[in-house]
Amino acid sequence: MKKGILLASALIAGMFAGSSAQAAGRDYISIVGSSTVYPFSTVVAEQFGKTTNFRTPKIESTGTGGGFKLFCSGVGVQYPDITNASRAIKQSEYDSCQSNGVKDIVEIKIGYDGIVFANSKKSAPLKLTRKDIFLALAKNVPDPKGGDKLVPNPYKTWKDIDPALPNEKIEVLGPPPTSGTRDAFVELTMETGAKSFPFIHDMEKKDKNMFKATTQTVREDGVYIEAGENDNLIVQKLEANPHAVGIFGFSFLDQNADMIQGSLIENESPTFENIASGKYPVSRPLFFYVKKAHVDVIPGIKEYLAEFTSDKAWGNEGYLADKGMIPMDKTESEHFAEQAKDLKPLTMKQDK
DSSP states (O other): OHHHHHHHHHHHHHHHHHHHHHHTOOOSOEEEEOTTTHHHHHHHHHHHHHHSSSOOOEEOOOOHHHHHHHHTTOSSTTSOSEEEESSOOOHHHHHHHHHTTOOOEEEEEEEEEEEEEEEETTSOOOEEOHHHHHHHHBSEEEOTTOSSOEEEOOOOBHHHHOTTSOSOBOOEEEOOTTOHHHHHHIIIIIHHHHTTSHHHHHHHHHOHHHHHHHHHOBOOSSSEEEOTTOHHHHHHHHHHOTTOEEEEEHHHHHHTTTTEEEOEETTBOOOHHHHHHTOSSOEEEEEEEEEGGGTTTSTTHHHHHHHHTSHHHHSTTSHHHHTTOBOOOHHHHHHHHHHHHHTOOOOOOOOO
16 A cells, blocks of 8 residues: 555656656646636735745636646646636546546635626616526527427517616627636526526426526527626726626626626625625635645645635635625635645546
């Protein structure tokens, strides 16, 4: 047993030794992943750089899916140490990690975020239901003439969906498929909205693939515009086009509240208090994942984790709450702080 452990350690050391020649022995933490988590990790990284003797980590906003792809590619200094995520790791991503030798992955939940529908303050705020959002953005929708059948989305204006909504062209700027925000958006809004139609609700049991295609496929006729992983760009476009709507995390609404406003969803506004209490219906947890094999090789990872999971960072009165992150309750934060300290690997059964 001891011999096996030594052999595994030597193998990992060999991977790092081989890659050091390429990367000149990396002495900083490399972080990739979610554009939603990016501003939070950037604040922690800056604080970490100022208050320790370690270099400030380098962070790239690649999107959640792109981050997992890079993170799971292998062990060694040419690969990232940490990936940020605005959703939990998928089984397929975990399997990819395992196949590429990234065996011990530590999952740290850091808090919560709301997904908002926002528009310029030059226009009136929208009052939407998740059914409205599904009908506005799904590729195929129930036939407006009636019957249990789907037709290509015919809706052009919000008023077409509900006479109480504005007579404005539906134009939505949102994240691409590689984004965790997109994954959470289709699951929490479109899927829930679609289930308000009984025949689609029943479809989930009868034909899961058809249900997924119906509830998660966004229309491709120019109404939904993929705006990349740059949420700041969406904010700028909303300011330029008062009739457009943008989809992004609550923190971007919070930071740009002088220019944009959040839509009410099911009569609840996207406020810090409503997301924290669970009243606002479209909220999701945020995470980052750590490559345990890198912890004792790349300087400062343990200390970075300690900073991120400290009460002064992610607590109720912490500096991340000031940036718009919704803190976990005491029990959850203590649990994940312990996970970070003990570097306890995530256990998921690998698909064969």
